[in-house]
Amino acid sequence: MNELTLTNFNGVETIDSRLVAEATGKDHAHLMRDIANYRNYLGEGKISLTDFFIESTYRTSQNKEMPCYLCTRKGCEMIANKMTGAKGVTFTAMYINAFHKMEEQIDLEQKHLNALETQARADRAAAMRINAENRRLKLLFDNPQWKDMQLSGIGIETLGLKKVEAATGIDVGNALPQTEKTWSATEIGDAFGVSSMAIGKKANALGLKTEQNGIFVLDKSRHSNKEVTSFRYNRNGVEALAKALGIRAYQLN
Numbered sequence: 001m002n003e004l005t006l007t008n009f010n011g012v013e014t015i016d017s018r019l020v021a022e023a024t025g026k027d028h029a030h031l032m033r034d035i036a037n038y039r040n041y042l043g044e045g046k047i048s049l050t051d052f053f054i055e056s057t058y059r060t061s062q063n064k065e066m067p068c069y070l071c072t073r074k075g076c077e078m079i080a081n082k083m084t085g086a087k088g089v090t091f092t093a094m095y096i097n098a099f100h101k102m103e104e105q106i107d108l109e110q111k112h113l114n115a116l117e118t119q120a121r122a123d124r125a126a127a128m129r130i131n132a133e134n135r136r137l138k139l140l141f142d143n144p145q146w147k148d149m150q151l152s153g154i155g156i157e158t159l160g161l162k163k164v165e166a167a168t169g170i171d172v173g174n175a176l177p178q179t180e181k182t183w184s185a186t187e188i189g190d191a192f193g194v195s196s197m198a199i200g201k202k203a204n205a206l207g208l209k210t211e212q213n214g215i216f217v218l219d220k221s222r223h224s225n226k227e228v229t230s231f232r233y234n235r236n237g238v239e240a241l242a243k244a245l246g247i248r249a250y251q252l253n
Helices: 017-024 028-044 073-081 085-142 153-168 185-192 196-206 235-245
Strands: 007-009 012-016 053-059 065-071 214-220 227-233
Touching (some): 012 017, 012 053, 017 028, 017 065, 017 073, 017 085, 028 073, 073 085, 185 227, 185 235, 196 227, 196 235
């Protein structure tokens, strides 16, 4: 026998006395007699027997029930301390290896459980952040003031994805909707040599702020930390403005 097999009894790792007898080269009946003597000594000292040996039974090949003990680590140490020579050294090495192997396995399982718990907590936290952002978005879009802003579908989708990115830390760049090149009223005004106010006024007068001419987006206000909706013009929108304002030559980046 090169290894001892452990048996878990109510959360306590033990070794069957029959395996101990085989490992020590003793007859099982003789080992049972030795343990009975240990039991008497422990009783006299008012020391708990189950810290060392746990009474148990097994069935023989003739289906006869016979007594045995489940030896705890302390019990194995007690038996080993009474032995000398090669058998004693071999048994000591075997039970130490068996218990150490089990402790290492328990430690690995505990580390795995800790890692799972840590990941579960992180997942729950991320889910809570996403739920909170979803609630904030719902409140945001249920607000009559926001409903009047008429964000485009792309604008709403982009806003939602950006909120998810802020909540989870996950880069959503690849998930953002693809849009054509657009320019702000300020950029167009600079290219045309007019004010952004003139651009906005002309666009409103002609009804150019449509999906055919650009998109509504959220921009940070220049005068506060608030986010406001603004219209960004695509190539069609720019050309319509240029025609309406009589601008023939201009350059946009």
